Amino acid sequence: MVTEATIENIPASPKMQKFMRFWRRFARNRLAVVALVFIVFEIILAVFAPYLAPYNPYKGDFLATWETPNRLHWLGTDDLGRDVFSRLLYGARISISVGVLSQISIALIGIPIGAIAGLKGGWLDYIVMRLIDILSSLPTILFYILLMVALGAGFRNLLIAMTLTGWIGIARLVRGQVLSLKKTDYVRASRAMGAGTWYIFRKHILRNVMTPIIVSIALGIPGAMFAEAGLSFLGVGIPAPQASWGQMIGMYQGYIRTAWHLTLFPAVILALTMLAWFLFADGIRDALDVSSNSSNAD
């Protein structure tokens, strides 16, 4: 019994050690830790928004429209008398879930496509690469806008549009890594010993591509938030009654002379959130990658 338990513990403990090593390196980067705290705080606020928001973000108070920040409405109210602070809290839900969910679906589609193209090669690889060439020749933002207009504004369609354009990057990354790893001695040795493609992929390749994939996903989250804000700003992202930071900025930018608080607060919170996610992603990259530490130094 005892021996069984210890044997079970052995594979878990190096993993734990690895994580602790990663955490120690991450924690050395003060900025990244501060960013992480900010992100966690914001996620908590977003999750508990229905309990924390002082007002209903969708219900207007027609006796309190266009109010500047005051004691009752900390960040003021908009044209319909909706509380800006409550709307910002709900906006955090949109922003964070678009950032995270889009990266998950991009990874779920991009990684297999890149891996299969790289492993199988031949005509399959050729088709995938030409498709990537064509899609990347379109200016990204133009493609986004056209897709969103075709699909219609909305949360789900936003995720679809982001996945349709975003899988290219991660697929190209995985394919490139697979191609270079395929040539390494240990993969060739494994193949010579009779290992199958799937076994090699799982055992040797996936482990080595994980680091660039994690970095690309971490950097992709603020990228997706950026895109959501931009599209909502243009009016093709998150549709009107819902609250999105970009959309709030877009809707009220015309009133900046009379009601600056309606655009300033979402703008500031959007910028701070993006900063936090980028610093966090940067910290992850530095903590994961030994070689980037030395190259960043110069």
Added chain:
Amino acid sequence: MLRYILSRIAGLFGVLFIVSVMTFALMHTVPGGPFDALALEKQQMIPENIKRQLNEKYGLDAPVWKQYLLFVKNAASFDFGYSIMYPNRTVVGIFKEQWTYSLQLGLLTFVFSSLVGVGLGIAAAVKPNSVFDYLGTGVSIFCLVVPGFVFAILLQVVFSVWLGWLPTGGWSTPRHWIMPVLANSLAPILVLQRYTRASMADAMRANYVRTARAKGLSRARIMFVHVFKNALTPLLTVGGPLAAGLIVGSFFVESIFRIPGIGFYFVTAIGSRDYPMIMATTLVWTLIISLAYFITDLLYALADPRVSLVKEE
């Protein structure tokens, strides 16, 4: 070389073909045509028979593939038809009149961001860990995390609303140019600063620089003759596409500062399903950006003899 150029030109046509088919298909999958959008905007119904006549007039009653063939035939002679939203203006006419604004905004942005981006990049590389290095890092982080439209809003709040120094929008005098150019410069400054710094650092570590230093050449001579020449040529590869991206206009900056450029017109065209405008803008964008990559590659091969575009057998 000639073969290379010809194959690139063929590729360019391929891309234009695919992009035009994709845009055309996407546009026509959208429920509702331009006249539904018009009715929605004016808050009034357009009678069915009038809508039918309008669709007939603009050729929108034909099957989509027929419409596409007609479009290609006309586009080949640079005839993109009349805008649906501005029925008295041709698409080419709109481009001719409005592009000046986008062009001015783009060129001013390019000059400004080159000065700032390349300047900060060089300063950071020449004096690492100096004030300039930190300033450069700070500026580039700012450019990375603050979306251009957010920066535009912040500028408007501070300089127009609170201080009242600058107008919130328009393009008539140089005073109107300051904020749009600043807001538009974020992304280009980021790219140029990072690229310049990395490229300078590479060049300064090169063997020929060490040799030059060992020979006792002056620092200025090493910088101007050895480092700059080698470090700044690769900048062509980012500068070309960057400039192309800028002169086609900006959706965000143009609509925030109410500059009547192509980006502004494109955003309104999408909302109002102005098919001819959308097609023309998409194709011009793609053409200019692809051409920029092509020309950049050629220039780079000319500027740096170590680069060869043709694969050596």
